Structures are given as structure tokens and as C-alpha cells.
Amino acid sequence: xxxxxxxxxxxxxxxxxxxxxxxxxxxxxxxxxxxxxxxxxxxxxxxxxxxxxxxxxxxxxxxxxxxxxxxxxxxxxxxxxxxxxxxxxxxxxxxxxxxxxxxxxxxxxxxxxxxxxxxxxxxxxxxxxxxxxxxxxxxxxxxxxxxxxxxxxxxx
Numbered sequence: 001x002x003x004x005x006x007x008x009x010x011x012x013x014x015x016x017x018x019x020x021x022x023x024x025x026x027x028x029x030x031x032x033x034x035x036x037x038x039x040x041x042x043x044x045x046x047x048x049x050x051x052x053x054x055x056x057x058x059x060x061x062x063x064x065x066x067x068x069x070x071x072x073x074x075x076x077x078x079x080x081x082x083x084x085x086x087x088x089x090x091x092x093x094x095x096x097x098x099x100x101x102x103x104x105x106x107x108x109x110x111x112x113x114x115x116x117x118x119x120x121x122x123x124x125x126x127x128x129x130x131x132x133x134x135x136x137x138x139x140x141x142x143x144x145x146x147x148x149x150x151x152x153x154x155x156x
Contacts, residue, residue, distance in 0.1 A: 014045030
């Protein structure tokens, strides 16, 4: 059983690329038919520098991470360790990402979802706007396309 101390959300550093890649590849959500999409995929220090990425930490343990592509705004990656599933870590990461996006003046954030995760994004407030068709050979299934509409922040 995982005992979770208070969770902190912190910015990823370039040296987090390897542990985040390992966390992503260990995800049971991408086994079987979905494994091909991650095959050979690696996060790099350059990716982390270009795309705001945040970690959910319990002490020094990384429980999950999210990344935002700034232009056009898209929630690119969201992963939570299998052992921390169901603890609200994903929700905390999404809320943090959306708050940061709104602070940067973004009015919407797109998500092309892993099909089993679409219901989670809808529960978090996203609305489905379409479906992204398969792109064989790596992606041979349609993916839900959703958007989070962000409130406009008033100046002052």
C-alpha cells in the first residue's frame, strides 16, 4: 500500500527527463494494443525546457507529471504512477496545468486523449470537440479530442 505524504507540485528540471521517461513507460495504461504509441518515445531536457512540465512529488518520490505545449496550447502528457492511481494526483496536475495556462493568458487547452482517459478529462471539465483519426502504424485507433475552456482572467 502506498502511503502518501503531502503532495507538492513543482517545475521539472532538465535532469528529470530520464525518470519521467521511465515513469511513462512503466504505465499499465499503455500496455497491449496501446503500447505502440510510446515505443521508443523519450522525454529530453530540451522538451522539458520548451514545454512547461510539472511533477507531483511526495517527499522526493515522483508520483506523476503533466506537460503543456504552449503554442497552440495543448495538454501533451499526463502520467500518474500505477501505485498512485485513484489518489487525486491526476486531478491536481490537470488543475495546476490549467491554472498556469490561464495565468499565461491562454483561453483554451486542447487534449488528444488516450481513449480510456477521455472520461477522466470530461470529469475534469473538458468537452469533446471531435475525434483524431488513427495514424498507422503506431496509432491504429481513433483518439478523442477534447478542450478545456479557460476563464478569462481580469487585469487588476
